[in-house]
Amino acid sequence: MKEPKQLSVSAIESGTVIDHIPASSLFKVIKILRLDCIPNQITFGTNLESKTDGKKAIIKIAGVFFENEDINRIALVAPKAKLNIIKDYEVIEKKVVEVPDTIVSIARCMNPKCITNFEKVTTRFKVISKKPLALKCHYCEKITDQERLEII
Amino acid sequence: MKNRSLVSIDDLTTDEINRILKLAGEFEKNPVQELLPGKVVATLFFEPSTRTRLSFESAVNKLGGKVIGFTDSSTSSVTKGETLYDTIRMVSSYADLIVMRHPIEGSARYASEVSSVPIINAGDGANQHPTQTLLDMYSILKTQGTLDKLNICMVGDLKYGRTVHSLLMAMSRWNTSFTFVAPEELRMPDEYKLYLDNLGLKYHETADLSEVINHADIVYMTRVQKERFSDPIEYEKVKNAYVLHKEMLMGAKPGMKILHPLPRVNEINTDVDPTPNAYYFTQAKNGVYTRQAIICTLLGIK
Numbered sequence: 112m113k114e115p116k117q118l119s120v121s122a123i124e125s126g127t128v129i130d131h132i133p134a135s136s137l138f139k140v141i142k143i144l145r146l147d148c149i150p151n152q153i154t155f156g157t158n159l160e161s162k163t164d165g166k167k168a169i170i171k172i173a174g175v176f177f178e179n180e181d182i183n184r185i186a187l188v189a190p191k192a193k194l195n196i197i198k199d200y201e202v203i204e205k206k207v208v209e210v211p212d213t214i215v216s217i218a219r220c221m222n223p224k225c226i227t228n229f230e231k232v233t234t235r236f237k238v239i240s241k242k243p244l245a246l247k248c249h250y251c252e253k254i255t256d257q258e259r260l261e262i263i
Numbered sequence: 264m265k266n267r268s269l270v271s272i273d274d275l276t277t278d279e280i281n282r283i284l285k286l287a288g289e290f291e292k293n294p295v296q297e298l299l300p301g302k303v304v305a306t307l308f309f310e311p312s313t314r315t316r317l318s319f320e321s322a323v324n325k326l327g328g329k330v331i332g333f334t335d336s337s338t339s340s341v342t343k344g345e346t347l348y349d350t351i352r353m354v355s356s357y358a359d360l361i362v363m364r365h366p367i368e369g370s371a372r373y374a375s376e377v378s379s380v381p382i383i384n385a386g387d388g389a390n391q392h393p394t395q396t397l398l399d400m401y402s403i404l405k406t407q408g409t410l411d412k413l414n415i416c417m418v419g420d421l422k423y424g425r426t427v428h429s430l431l432m433a434m435s436r437w438n439t440s441f442t443f444v445a446p447e448e449l450r451m452p453d454e455y456k457l458y459l460d461n462l463g464l465k466y467h468e469t470a471d472l473s474e475v476i477n478h479a480d481i482v483y484m485t486r487v488q489k490e491r492f493s494d495p496i497e498y499e500k501v502k503n504a505y506v507l508h509k510e511m512l513m514g515a516k517p518g519m520k521i522l523h524p525l526p527r528v529n530e531i532n533t534d535v536d537p538t539p540n541a542y543y544f545t546q547a548k549n550g551v552y553t554r555q556a557i558i559c560t561l562l563g564i565k
Contacts, residue, residue, distance in 0.1 A: 222368060225368050250369025252369070
């Protein structure tokens with residue numbers, strides 16, 4: 112007997128669905144978007160099978176609609192993330208994320224001798240290359256690449 | 264430029280660089296001028312640097328200003344655990360300008376963001392040292408009469424040398440051709456060569472110093488430090504290959520000048536000192552005029 116198709120994470124009436132998050136980046140996305148600090152109903156699933164990307168995660172946030180500027184902050188950890196904007200259980204808009212030109216307070220500078228690793232300084236980077244990713248520290252001017260990227 | 268800080272040479276436009284160099288020339292002709300009466304300049308040296316500090320203090324004194332500060336963080340409240348943020352907030356209420364040397368990279372940029380008065384970066388770790396670059400450029404301009412179409416030969420530690428990287432970036436604004444002379448382990452990093460490629464500027468790399476001296480307008484010497492080598496045998500092999508001797512200058516252009524940020528150890532033999540090509544001590548003297556020009560520019564006095 113064939114199993115009926117089921118949703119791993121139940122549908123929301125209205126809000127934002129963030130799909131195609133690499134499973135390993137789920138909690139980073141939660142942290143970057145500060146989802147742990149909002150009162151809205153949030154459901155998520157992780158280690159789900161993806162046809163294209165191995166293990167993926169999905170987050171459904173009821174009643175929240177993000178500004179592009181905010182959602183692009185997750186591009187560093189979930190470059191292939193896709194957003195579905197939901198109203199009345201229907202997808203009314205789809206969005207993809209884009210690496211912004213500047214990165215503020217998300218990434219750590221890989222230079223152990225950088226002031227941002229010594230004092231309470233908000234990190235700031237200029238994105239000098241989006242693919243492959245290369246971030247130039249506003250303070251020490253050293254380059255942090257994807258391999259050495261660490262999310263604060 | 265009034266009330267702006269000088270953290271990196273890239274903070275300056277080409278016009279601003281030209282203006283500072285011109286002003287440095289005026290201070291060379293007339294170095295003692297009462298332009299800073301009642302002004303206080305703080306020199307905060309979180310790590311010692313005798314040459315740079317004395318040069319700044321000499322510049323302030325010649326302008327009639329007063330200097331406060333410390334020469335080593337072991338004698339300041341930093342040893343009690345004070346943050347840079349607090350130190351700068353405090354000192355910027357005591358002084359009209361802060362000159363700062365700090366071992367941590369990016370510290371000067373951060374200080375410029377929390378200070379209410381201009382900051383001059385006198386070296387932040389391996390990152391930037393823009394007043395050195397400006398005095399190097401002043402020395403080049405003064406001896407060559409131009410900054411354009413020169414052949415600059417950089418010798419020694421081109422991998423870690425902060426002064427050569429800044430000078431390369433600054434001189435690449437003009438039509439400069441570069442020659443890099445370094446041992447294999449200390450070659451100019453690819454990112455700088457790529458930068459020159461993108462600008463269409465010419466450079467030539469070699470490990471042999473004697474072959475390139477005759478074509479150079481400027482020979483910029485740096486120290487090859489033993490601690491930079493992973494293999495001490497490698498250091499022993501190359502340590503004498505990057506030492507300049509008098510007889511190597513036989514075929515040099517008459518106007519060629521040898522620069523060195525100092526201190527030197529053995530990379531320029533003392534028999535070079537009396538030759539007309541030796542310029543490193545005059546270069547150090549030029550640092551005072553250049554710093555006078557920078558201080559007055561940032562305070563909006565000139």
